[in-house]
Amino acid sequence: MHPDLTLRIAGESGEGVITIGETLCKIAAREGLHLVTFRTFPAEIKGGPCMMQLRLSEKALSCHGERLDLLVCLNQQALDDNLEDLGEDGALVCEAECELPDEGAPRTVYRIPFERIAVREIGSRISKNIVVLGVLSHLLGLPKPAVEKLLSEKFARKNRAVLEHNLEALRRGLDYAREHCSGRKTIRLPPGGKQNKLLLSGNEAVALGAVAAGVKCFFGYPITPASEIMEWLALHLPRLGGKVLQTEDEIAAIGCLAGASWAGARSMTATSGPGLSLMSETIGLLTMAEIPAVIVDSQRGGPSTGMPTKTEQSDLNLALYGAHGDSPRVVVAPTSVADCFRMTGLAFDLAEKYQLPVIVLIDQALSARLETVEPGLVERKPAALRLLAEPAGGAAYARYRLGPAVSPAAVPGTEGGEHMVTGMEHDELGNFACDEEAHTAMSVKRHRKLEAINDDALVRDLSSHFGDPDADIGVVTWGSSAGPAEEAIAAANRMGIPVRGFVPRILSPLPHRDLAKFLGAVKRVIVPELNFTGQFAALLRATYGIRTTSLTKVKGVPLSPGEIVEKIVEAAEEIAARSKPTHGKAAGQRV
């Protein structure tokens, strides 16, 4: 029995790899298991290798795992590309005709003629993936009624014959596996939990989180890997009385957002790096005009068009600073699918309460990954509202009244609240003001919001702490790199290396009190992140004047726990080497 199980299905795009993976996910979620997936797909429109990895466990998971327990390859290319990731005791399931390497072939191999069964026995090549599902149902010990029920749901909209066809393919796969795969090593799903879980992708969690937070208007322009957020909302938001508009470009999308939000509607857009850069001028306007906005950036490999289907965490600098002039904004970084839901809601609360733009920084791996979420975690209501003005007759309403960081906003249509909002520097009334007093006072007003947020209960306890609270080695990371880091820290501690971790979920403003305390208490700070230059490490160095050890990666895939463990071990060895007494100096003397 495995405490958790990591399996990967690999094949050619179009062979049904994702269908197999998603079906397995759904069954596992209904069995009450925790799961996290990872998938890669080519940037080509059609064709190219793709894979989906699933990690299943009885316990909560923080990343998609590392060594595979089970690898399913639908063709030779898939086998050649993926075999090295199979664990020592792992099993391989592959198309019968695949050739195995002379050296390093796994001990357990199931060669199955998927293609032959599909073509000869079912009469259609496209049902091959359902044959694979049949074989896996046997190997994993999936409850047959659950699999059949899911297929019935999946093909409910098609005619009866299509469903029968697929159920037959499932049976053929199961029967073949029963006959040929028994008596050898079998792989079983971990036993299920008590409660059925929800199965969502990061993008779906963002969209659902926006709905739960009361989004009324969504504007966007299609871009990988964020498009699904708009697609999901286009399908569902109108039913709830909301509006979704695909605009002519990203500049128009955020322009519409600015107008709709000023007019009082909770509004949002979602994009990726190239889109965010186009939006940066308007982000400055939103800061200047003090208009709430939620902007989701699902990062991908950059710069420029870069690697549109691969993950990276390299928009941090753009998210933090992208605009001309000093343009304070909030940046939040979810670490998991459930977090995508929660942090999108928080983004709306902060945007509305503080009347400024909030960027939700996720990445391709988080957008695309499926994860189980406890149903109770997606219940939410707006926790903060926009401070609205109640203009009194007589005195002119001052939209930008100085004093508190947040001045009450009059929404267009409110009697007596007529005012100007503008991207120009202005006085309290919103009128153009180019003098030094106005610019200084309004700069203070805009920046003070971040200080106020630092003290707000909404952002209290947003950071995660992991590992040994007395350790000298600290790991600080953000976003989707938090999961692998959490596992790496646990693994290193089990190896006897004391290490602890800190993950802030809000990157602007940084949670200064907790972060400074953590950084001050450790001797070595390792910063794992998915970009070339170590953008977050640079932010920490600039803010706190500390030294950091960067662990960066730009391969388009997430960090693995093992890579982070390696860095921790290195740091531990260096610390040990330094603390050894050096020749010629008395023991105990500081070196």
Next chain:
Amino acid sequence: MEKLQDSACEYLSGVCPVWCPGCGYYGILSSLIEAFAELGVPSHELALVSGIGCASRLPYFVKAYGFHGIHGRALPIAQGVKLANPKLTVVVVGGDGDGLAIGGGHLPHAARNNVDFTYLLFNNAIYGMTKGQFSPTTMLSAVTKTSPFGLPGETVNPAALAIVYGASFVARGFSVKKEHLKNLILEGIRHRGFSFIEILASCASFNTTDMNVARIIKAMASVPSDHDPAKPLEALRLATHEEKIYLGVLHRAERPTLEDRCSEIQRAARARGGGAYADLVAQFA
């Protein structure tokens, strides 16, 4: 400013216009507030949206909700305002550079979406705010600071563009003909859908040749009384006339607005059922 009705003066914010003496935009401002007065729209239900440039300063001078945005982006901003609160009377103001150069990509989409607002494009054929560079409507032969030896590209005809882009209301006015312009603005605001009004105006500081008042007066003509504005090709013929500058309503068509379409989409979506949050969550179970 010349004599205005008292009711029109109530739409003045009290902020003194920053335009140069002799600027044609003063005339447009007075026509606009007279139109508001005649319409009787309460100032708090009025949203004026603009981009950047001399024309885009106008919202400061009017008592209304005003959004002075960034260069070229007035149309998307106004579209957002209208979608969020369809009850507002939304008027977009901007110049030829703002609307046809940097913001030129937004015009076809505001037109095809048929957003129910009125776009006043002040055409003085020059960049005034940045002090005298050519704009998309500057004449080919013009000498400007960035075209000392003539222009590199052809001249854009704003009204013709709007007709071709499918705007459901297209008119052309002249800042000097204030009563006529006021009526055009009134018609534009009353029209359900995207109303595009090109307003010819002189720039007293940087373009006194192209948009010379005397030249326009000489060439201007009223849209013929037998013109059928429902026919876009006829409208285009008038808009692109080589000698005459036709003033008046060139094109008018009735079709659903963006708001109508959004309501239809909401109805269609509701017909599929499952409109509660719990139903959304259930699809992930």
